[in-house]
Amino acid sequence: MNWQTLIFGNLSWSVLPENAIAWFGALTVIAGVLAVVGVVTYLGRWQWLWDEWFTSLDPKKIGVMYIVVALVMLVRGGSDALLMRAQQATSVGDSYGILTSTHFQEIFSAHGSIMIFFLAMGFMFGLINLIVPLQIGSRDVAFPFLNSLSFWLFFAGAALINCSLIFGDFSTAGWLAYPPLSELRYSPTSGVDYWIWSLQIGGLGSLLSGVNFFATIVKMRTKGMNWMRLPMFSWTVLGSMTLVIFAFPILTVTLALLYLDRTAGMHFFTAELGGNMMMYVNLIWAWGHPEVYILILPAFGVFSEVVPVFSGKKLAGYTSMVFSVWAIVVLSFIVWLHHFFTMGAGADVNAFFGIMTAVIAVPTGVKIFNWLFTMYRGRIRFESPMLWFMGFVVLFTLGGVAGVVMAEPPADYQLHNSLFLVAHFHTMIVSGVLFGYFAGLTFWFPKIFGFKMNEKWGIRAFWFWLIGFILAFGPLYLLGFEGATRRLDHYSSSLGWQPLFIVAGIGAISIAIGFSCQVAQLVATFRDYKRNRVGNDPWDGRTLEWSVASPAPSYNFAALPIVHSRDEFWEEKHGASTQEQKFEDFSMPKNTGAAVIVSSFVFLLGFGAVWHIWWLVIAALLGATIAVLVHVFNEDSEYAVSGAQLAHREAGLQYPTSL
Amino acid sequence: MTDEFDRSGILSVDEKSKDSTIVFGFWMYLMTDLVLFASLFVVFVVLRGPEYGGASIKNTFDLQYVFIETIALLVSSFTCGLALLFAREGNVRGTVSWLLATFVLGAAFVAMEVSEFSRLLAQGLAPARDGFLSGYFTLVGTHGAHVTVGLLWLLAMVVAIAGRGLSRGNMRKLALFAMFWHFLDVIWIFIFTIVYLMGVL
Numbered sequence: 049m050n051w052q053t054l055i056f057g058n059l060s061w062s063v064l065p066e067n068a069i070a071w072f073g074a075l076t077v078i079a080g081v082l083a084v085v086g087v088v089t090y091l092g093r094w095q096w097l098w099d100e101w102f103t104s105l106d107p108k109k110i111g112v113m114y115i116v117v118a119l120v121m122l123v124r125g126g127s128d129a130l131l132m133r134a135q136q137a138t139s140v141g142d143s144y145g146i147l148t149s150t151h152f153q154e155i156f157s158a159h160g161s162i163m164i165f166f167l168a169m170g171f172m173f174g175l176i177n178l179i180v181p182l183q184i185g186s187r188d189v190a191f192p193f194l195n196s197l198s199f200w201l202f203f204a205g206a207a208l209i210n211c212s213l214i215f216g217d218f219s220t221a222g223w224l225a226y227p228p229l230s231e232l233r234y235s236p237t238s239g240v241d242y243w244i245w246s247l248q249i250g251g252l253g254s255l256l257s258g259v260n261f262f263a264t265i266v267k268m269r270t271k272g273m274n275w276m277r278l279p280m281f282s283w284t285v286l287g288s289m290t291l292v293i294f295a296f297p298i299l300t301v302t303l304a305l306l307y308l309d310r311t312a313g314m315h316f317f318t319a320e321l322g323g324n325m326m327m328y329v330n331l332i333w334a335w336g337h338p339e340v341y342i343l344i345l346p347a348f349g350v351f352s353e354v355v356p357v358f359s360g361k362k363l364a365g366y367t368s369m370v371f372s373v374w375a376i377v378v379l380s381f382i383v384w385l386h387h388f389f390t391m392g393a394g395a396d397v398n399a400f401f402g403i404m405t406a407v408i409a410v411p412t413g414v415k416i417f418n419w420l421f422t423m424y425r426g427r428i429r430f431e432s433p434m435l436w437f438m439g440f441v442v443l444f445t446l447g448g449v450a451g452v453v454m455a456e457p458p459a460d461y462q463l464h465n466s467l468f469l470v471a472h473f474h475t476m477i478v479s480g481v482l483f484g485y486f487a488g489l490t491f492w493f494p495k496i497f498g499f500k501m502n503e504k505w506g507i508r509a510f511w512f513w514l515i516g517f518i519l520a521f522g523p524l525y526l527l528g529f530e531g532a533t534r535r536l537d538h539y540s541s542s543l544g545w546q547p548l549f550i551v552a553g554i555g556a557i558s559i560a561i562g563f564s565c566q567v568a569q570l571v572a573t574f575r576d577y578k579r580n581r582v583g584n585d586p587w588d589g590r591t592l593e594w595s596v597a598s599p600a601p602s603y604n605f606a607a608l609p610i611v612h613s614r615d616e617f618w619e620e621k622h623g624a625s626t627q628e629q630k631f632e633d634f635s636m637p638k639n640t641g642a643a644v645i646v647s648s649f650v651f652l653l654g655f656g657a658v659w660h661i662w663w664l665v666i667a668a669l670l671g672a673t674i675a676v677l678v679h680v681f682n683e684d685s686e687y688a689v690s691g692a693q694l695a696h697r698e699a700g701l702q703y704p705t706s707l
Numbered sequence: 708m709t710d711e712f713d714r715s716g717i718l719s720v721d722e723k724s725k726d727s728t729i730v731f732g733f734w735m736y737l738m739t740d741l742v743l744f745a746s747l748f749v750v751f752v753v754l755r756g757p758e759y760g761g762a763s764i765k766n767t768f769d770l771q772y773v774f775i776e777t778i779a780l781l782v783s784s785f786t787c788g789l790a791l792l793f794a795r796e797g798n799v800r801g802t803v804s805w806l807l808a809t810f811v812l813g814a815a816f817v818a819m820e821v822s823e824f825s826r827l828l829a830q831g832l833a834p835a836r837d838g839f840l841s842g843y844f845t846l847v848g849t850h851g852a853h854v855t856v857g858l859l860w861l862l863a864m865v866v867a868i869a870g871r872g873l874s875r876g877n878m879r880k881l882a883l884f885a886m887f888w889h890f891l892d893v894i895w896i897f898i899f900t901i902v903y904l905m906g907v908l
């Protein structure tokens with residue numbers, strides 16, 4: 049080993065991008081970072097960012113930061129998607145499109161990984177942070193510092209995955225990196241290691257959040273909020289966090305073993321010397337199937353709040369809604385094999401997993417019927433959260449039916465890894481998960497900022513997304529039936545697929561316009577915030593979060609509410625329940641930059657591990673450990689709030705006039 | 708969203724419920740660790756097939772040696788329990804002494820494991836040799852790494868308790884440490900049974 053590898057590991061000049069499009073990606077990232085740094089410096093806002101945001105332990109602020117990062121990642125993943133659509137629309141016959149095969153493979157691998165881990169998971173934890181403590185009548189989460197650490201680990205993972213745009217390449221092995229392709233022999237560059245370490249770091253953040261919010265909902269509910277009074281969003285989050293707790297450690301192990309194979313020459317998943325690659329596929333899906341339900345359950349929760357509010361009725365079938373959440377939680381652990389019926393586990397095994405998979409449609413159907421019953425004879429207001437629901441309920445049901453089709457092993461032998469599958473899961477994740485989170489963001493935005501989002505742009509965004517979605521993914525169902533497999537970077541013109549791929553490309557452009565409308569919506573929202581200012585309860589809400597001021601104060605509740613019924617706030621408004629305000633002293637956690645410091649070290653650790661810079665790995669590990677210890681043994685981490693002082697303030701509470 | 712308050716003084720309102728939340732959260736963390744070990748056990752069992760050295764390793768495990776290791780860890784769990792008992796009585800000296808005893812036993816366990824590993828390596832039985840050995844070293848090594856982290860935590864506790872006494876925060880951390888340490892004991896019993904006993908018998 050010469051001195052150069054000792055210091056720089058595998059890094060060298062040759063790791064910089066190789067072609068024009070890759071350079072464009074790299075320069076965009078660099079320009080983006082420089083622009084943000086420049087603007088913040090120009091405005092002199094670093095101190096403010098640090099004091100008010102980065103070091104904040106207020107879950108509402110952490111939630112906003114999660115959502116900001118998630119939306120940036122949506123831009124990244126969306127650019128990947130547009131490139132893929134451009135390639136597939138043009139790379140036919142004698143024309144080879146705009147991307148090389150390798151680059152195309154890197155792009156679809158990055159697209160899937162980023163969308164799941166850094167868009168969907170980030171958006172989900174963002175919404176959970178914003179609303180769960182408010183909804184259960186709590187001032188905070190169970191472990192405020194851990195919450196900040198989760199966010200910053202998530203951020204470190206997101207930063208690491210985007211480093212691959214500049215230094216080196218990314219994995220070409222797909223978003224789940226099946227071996228033996230992902231093993232060192234077939235993927236000798238550091239691309240797979242970027243995949244491993246950014247997911248490992250982001251996944252660790254998710255795991256910690258899972259523990260945190262599980263404990264929060266179990267232990268921090270306010271007085272009187274027994275289980276059957278818990279709002280539906282919080283129920284679904286509890287289910288989702290249960291899945292996180294049981295599924296994410298499997299991912300941690302799987303990624304670690306793959307790294308050991310690649311770096312220490314071990315034989316967990318290799319094709320020789322006793323390795324077992326099908327074990328990898330089992331492990332990754334034992335995490336991966338629960339993962340898709342981790343994402344969808346909170347979206348179900350959002351709609352279970354949105355539909356009653358915009359229908360002016362209470363949620364139909366609350367009890368069956370709760371049971372169906374738990375049915376889904378349990379079932380989602382015994383269906384993973386439906387992702388590889390074609391592995392050849394035998395008819396009996398396939399039959400078992402096929403039936404279990406089809407059975408999941410039952411609790412899901414229960415939910416859909418309950419939402420529809422809630423709307424039945426309601427006075428429905430079609431504001432944008434409700435529009436997202438309307439789009440969701442139709443498309444999601446169709447996507448679910450497509451899932452049940454593939455749950456039959458004989459059918460799946462035809463459809464597996466075809467574009468039909470791709471259409472299925474995008475229907476579930478885009479028109480299910482993402483529409484749900486958009487609805488949630490629009491719905492709860494006023495509670496966090498004190499003003500509503502611009503409705504006009506919101507409606508435009510919805511229609512572009514909806515039509516774009518149908519155009520982009522409808523053709524994929526048809527192409528799947530015609531035998532088009534996933535991840536093609538080129539096909540023969542005699543197949544006649546090109547027109548459908550062009551339609552799909554147009555759909556992708558429409559989605560991009562929809563997203564631009566959302567950017568315009570945000571700009572308009574903040575520009576006109578004075579005009580859009582609202583009070584506590586802009587939508588005629590039903591649950592506790594609507595009982596406090598908008599924006600909600602950092603301590604959420606000056607006096608902790610006591611719950612007497614399921615829709616406590618609704619009952620109060622209609623005189624069926626009253627709160628007596630009892631102001632008590634309490635303590636709040638002090639801001640701390642410890643999570644930022646720990647996560648910076650973890651980022652360096654990941655970077656070192658990707659490039660085999662071992663001194664950096666050791667130094668970063670040491671740094672992170674010391675930073676954690678210093679924080680943990682610091683007993684001066686809280687400050688006191690006086691109840692009397694608060695009572696005084698609350699009496700004359702004004703809505704803040706500036707941001 | 709910013710509110711300024713008098714930030715002086717620490718109130719110890721609802722410290723009790725805070726304790727119970729922390730213990731609950733730590734239980735949940737241990738559940739995640741349990742799933743982590745369960746996955747490693749599954750991997751180990753899947754890769755244990757005899758074709759790639761599984762049969763030959765049979766003769767290389769020294770059950771007696773591992774048994775002594777096991778005793779060291781089990782006794783350290785006992786001494787850790789004693790430290791907790793003394794802490795509850797407010798006896799700083801007793802607490803610190805039993806914690807140090809725990810440290811010595813835990814360190815002995817780690818040392819024995821390391822020397823076991825180096826003996827195997829010297830015989831050419833390295834983790835990169837085949838799937839079985841990869842599974843063996845990773846499962847047992849992950850447990851060993853947990854014990855090592857536990858030892859560091861333990862040292863930090865000793866320093867903190869010697870310095871600040873048995874404050875509420877230190878008591879809390881001590882209780883969590885004890886849970887962690889007993890948990891590692893339980894995992895080890897599974898390792899002893901599944902890896903060593905079933906491997907040798």
Ligand code: HEM
Pocket residue numbers: 340341343344386387388405406408409412448449450451452454455456460463464465469472473476477480481
């Ligand atoms: C009615 C409920 C559902 C059923 C019956 C179902 C069924 C299936 C089946 C059988 C497959 C495997 C097909 C194959 O690989 O050949 C599959 C794949 C997939 N499903 Fe679903 N699914 C359902 C709901 C969902 C939901 C709610 C989501 C996400 C939120 C989702 C996301 C996915 C993903 C991401 C994949 C595969 C990804 C890949 O192979 O890369 N599914 N689904």
Ligand SMILES: [Cu+2]
Pocket residue numbers: 336337340383384386387
């Ligand atoms: Cu699945």
